[in-house]
Amino acid sequence: MITPGSTIGILGGGQLGRMTGQAARALGYGFVVFEPQDRCPAGHVADLEINAKYSDKSALELLAESSDVVTYEFENVPVEATHELEKKITLHPRPEILHICQNREREKNFLRDSGIPCAPFAIVDSLEDLDKAIAEIGTPAVLKTAAFGYDGKGQLKISSENPDTAAIWKEFGEHRAVLEGWMDFTMEISVLVAANEQGEVSTFPVAENIHTNHILDYSIVPARISPELRARAEELAKEIAQKLGLVGLLGVELFVLRDGTIAVNELAPRPHNSGHYTIDACVTSQFEQFVRAVCGLPLGSTELLSPVTMVNILGDAWIGREPDFASILRHPTAKLHLYGKAQARAGRKMGHFCVLADSAEAAYEQAKELKGKL
Secondary structure, eight states, rough: OOOOOOOEEEEEHHHHHHHHHHHHHHHTEEEEEEEESSSTTTGOOOOOOEEETOOOOHHHHHHHHHHHHHEESSSSSOOHHHHHHTTTOSSSSSSHHHHHTHHHHHHHHHHHHHTBBBBBBBEEOHHHHHHHHHHHHHHHHEEESSSSSTTTEEEEEEEOSSHHHHHHHHTTTTTTTEEEEEEOOOEEEEEEEOOOOOOEEEEEEOOEEETTTTTTEEEEEEEEOOOOHHHHHHHHHHHHHHHHHHEEEEEEEEETTTTTEEEEEEEEOOOOOTTTTTHHHHOOOOHHHHHHHTOOOOOOOOBBSSSSEEEEEEGGGTTTTTOOHHHHHHHHTTTEEEEOOSOTTOOOOEOOOEEOOSSSSHHHHHHHHHHHHO
């Protein structure tokens, strides 16, 4: 057990690191952030901000010397950096989990080999591979980069029954990819699962997620699904955590298919955007649970205290004007969270707000109204 008063090192300095650090502070921990870019959101509230490339061994040494345990807040950390740190300090989740989840090819192979339901897929490394994959899987399908894709980046939908594969492969950039069969889904949901070294495993309430332009727009909790489907999603998340040997936090994104079954879309071995509602609506937030898990503390209660809807605030709200948050701040059950990012850009996540209400539907309707005013 790494007790309060110790220091947590975080690879990555975005908003997830910032909110993890704030939760660590509330439990009495210090925290150090390692981030290539200076003035990062997490750096604003850290004891120490180390700005260096992830390949910088002396900077990684400083992180290890300054910390009692190290974790990461996003997947695009080179796994070599985690292996370097692992020689010097405890690191959770283990590097092998990062290695799997930061690459769609490895992630899909893990899911298939573990018997976890997911989309049919094929690995594509050439035009010939693409032709063969489309012949096997059919259309519609989605061509996705094998590595470092998020928020819909590096994806191309193929709808035609007789696509111009040569043009598609050229447009895509002619690099290794995964072709996934199109999933006929009615809803996207997600589950956060936490596990510590003592063998405790716990899930948060299932979120119903609505995306706009491939970026999460709303998370509605509890998800408007049957109790049976909710239990199946939580069970599947725990099964994945067990098969990965997880110590830490894992976001599991799923599709609810038209036939009433569910299939896993993606995994994220860190706090998840769809779990931000937990800050305001659960006994324990996902960030506190993350700290508890990597430090070996008992896991906290994930009880939902109120139905809630979370809304992402993107940089678009700043374009051509300064956003006015007065309507959110005046609302009696809305909570605003801004990430302190230096520059607003279209599509960039700058903050979020949550609306609590007596029902999921009421929270969603009020959240839409407040977003419209923003």
